[in-house]
Amino acid sequence: MKYRNVYQLIAAFIFASLFAAPVVAVQITNTSNGYEQHTQVLASKALAQERTVTIQLPKSYHKNPDKKYPVIYRLDGKENLAYMTPVLAHLHTAFTKAAPEVIIVAIENTDRLRDLYPTKNEESAGPVGLGGGAARFLEFIETELIPLVNEKYRTHDFKVISGASAAGVFVLYALQTNPDLFQAHIAYSPAVWWNYGATAKSTKAFFANSKTLPNYLYMNIGQESGIMRERYDDMNMFLKANTPKALTFISESFDNVPHGLTFAAGAFNAYQKLFLPLQMPVSAYTGETHSIATYYQRLSAQHGEEIAPQESMIRELGYHFVNIGELDQAIKIFKYGISLYPNTADAYNGLAYAYESSGMYQESLEQVKKALALVDKNYLGYDVYLARKNRLIALLQQ
Numbered sequence: 110m111k112y113r114n115v116y117q118l119i120a121a122f123i124f125a126s127l128f129a130a131p132v133v134a135v136q137i138t139n140t141s142n143g144y145e146q147h148t149q150v151l152a153s154k155a156l157a158q159e160r161t162v163t164i165q166l167p168k169s170y171h172k173n174p175d176k177k178y179p180v181i182y183r184l185d186g187k188e189n190l191a192y193m194t195p196v197l198a199h200l201h202t203a204f205t206k207a208a209p210e211v212i213i214v215a216i217e218n219t220d221r222l223r224d225l226y227p228t229k230n231e232e233s234a235g236p237v238g239l240g241g242g243a244a245r246f247l248e249f250i251e252t253e254l255i256p257l258v259n260e261k262y263r264t265h266d267f268k269v270i271s272g273a274s275a276a277g278v279f280v281l282y283a284l285q286t287n288p289d290l291f292q293a294h295i296a297y298s299p300a301v302w303w304n305y306g307a308t309a310k311s312t313k314a315f316f317a318n319s320k321t322l323p324n325y326l327y328m329n330i331g332q333e334s335g336i337m338r339e340r341y342d343d344m345n346m347f348l349k350a351n352t353p354k355a356l357t358f359i360s361e362s363f364d365n366v367p368h369g370l371t372f373a374a375g376a377f378n379a380y381q382k383l384f385l386p387l388q389m390p391v392s393a394y395t396g397e398t399h400s401i402a403t404y405y406q407r408l409s410a411q412h413g414e415e416i417a418p419q420e421s422m423i424r425e426l427g428y429h430f431v432n433i434g435e436l437d438q439a440i441k442i443f444k445y446g447i448s449l450y451p452n453t454a455d456a457y458n459g460l461a462y463a464y465e466s467s468g469m470y471q472e473s474l475e476q477v478k479k480a481l482a483l484v485d486k487n488y489l490g491y492d493v494y495l496a497r498k499n500r501l502i503a504l505l506q507q
Contacts, residue, residue, distance in 0.1 A: 129260055130253035133159055143168055144194065148187075151257065155249040156224075161217040162254065163187040164262065165194070167210035177265040177413045180212045180258060182250065182291070184225070184272030184279060187215040189372070196376050205386035209412045211269075214258055216250075225275040227282045227311075230304045234336060240303065243282050250283075251290055265413030266292075269383070273297035273372040277328070278308045284326065285315040292410075293325035295379045298371035301344055302337040309344035313351075322353035327379040331366040357382070384411060388422050391429055396438065398445040401426075420450040424459040431466050439463040454483040458494055465501065474501040 130151035138146050147164045163186075167178055181197075183189050190213060200208035218224070226240030258264060270291045272280050277299030284294045301309040328348075330341050345360050352358045359382050366374045385393075385408045393404050401418050409416045423446035430439035443460035450456045457480040464473035477497045484491055 129257035130154065130160075130249070132257070140165075142194070145170070146187075146190075151253065153249050153253055155245055155253055158219065160219065160249065163190070163215045163217075164258065165190055165213040165215070166262070167212065169210055170212075170263075174263075177263045178212045179209055179267035179269070179411060179413060180214060180262075180264050181269040181271060182254075183213060183215045184270070184276035185221075186217045190215055192373055193376060197380060200377075200380060200384060203386075205388050207386040208380060208384035212258070212262055212264060214254070216254070221275060225272070225279040226303055226308075227278070228304045228307045232303075232305050235303060243279055244286075246279070247283055247286060251287065255290075267411050267413060269293040269295065271295035271297075271379075274300045274368065275303075278303060281308055281312050284324070285311060288319075288322060288324060291324075293327075293383050295327045295375075295383075297328075297375055297379075298330050298333070298368055299328060299341070300337065302335075302340050306336075306340040306344075309340045312344055313347045316348050316351045316353060319353040319356075321355050323355040325357045325359075325383050327359045327361075327375070327382065329361040329363060329371050329375040329379075331363050331368050331371040331374070333368060387416065387419075389418065389426070391426060394426060398441060401445065418449070420446055420453050420456055423449070424455060427459050427463060431463055436463060436467045440467070452483060454480040454488070454494070455490060457483070458490065458497070461497060465497065470501050470504045474498065474505065477501065 130153045133150040133152050135150075136148040138148070140146060145166045147166070149162055149164065151160050151162065153160050169176065170178070181193070183193065193213060197208055197211060197213075201210055220242070222236065222239045223242040224246040225243060227243035229241035230237055230239055255268070268291045270280055270283055270293075272295070274297070277296035278301060280294045280296040281299055281301070283291060299308070301312070326348075328345065330338070330345075333341065348358060349360065359378070361375060361378060363371060363374045385404065387408070389401060389404045389408075394400055401423065405416055405418050423442060427439045427442040427446065430436070430442060440460065440463045443456065443463050446453075446456045447460060457476045461473045461476035461480065464470070464476060477494050480494045481491070481498065484494070
């Protein structure tokens, strides 16, 4: 196993060395809000031209030299950083830690229509003969840009691609072409009217042929009309009706938001629904305790490190079900907490509370005795445990 891991590392290094686009120039700047940005010019073989990207590092990047970060690849350039950054920062600093810190890679345009549309437009409703370069642009991202970012920065495997309008079409194209390349796809008002709705048709076919798709797709649309709205709505309805298993599919409509502002209208929801808060919400519990483990496995994948459910979170979940009268669920949850934290007194006291609420006084007394055995008189919860013990003894003697 150790040798195989070494071989994998060597292979990854060779791949990055062979295929990552060489950097022609780098400019490092510090923004007024405290972020370090590296603007790099890459000599792309796939595109046969130089391309500029801006990599924005998290504020903690240099303070935590062993930490790895997820990466968001944002199409349409660094001007989007001014809006994305505060949204993601507020999610990260929220009480629930609703998002990890991220590295953002903003990709500048040279010929936007050529690079972002997978087919040339043959419909007179748009510029005829343009487009068709998305395959080469995706090749640049997959074989040159991503290896370069992975080589030069501390990244882990969770990657997001995001774009609006024509870039939203490219996001859908990337999902269809290589669904494992990015773990989340965000398409703001994708211009799927292009070329007789070619991308709308291919996206519908992709969904129809995908039984399972462990991924995330967010789409929205603004106050569109005509063939744009007609083709988008047709695609959206089909995707809702034929969503593959394991895919989180979110679509929103902002009827009073113009096309050019749908990214601003949707950014918070797109990332808030993608990233999981450190404390699992009640809504994520399915009625089975394995859903807790599943949630924290997904959370760990997003953060790039193992994150276990906190004992306090499990206990709060149990209290919730006591408070709404679902005592069997509460008991099951408290027992699960004890299985993970067998040396934590509060876990046993939680189960004691559920048993007492159920009128199971002897079982409750056994659990509170276990809690008392794990702490001394100076522990903050000692008096609460002792009061419960004495109350239960009195109830059992009646």
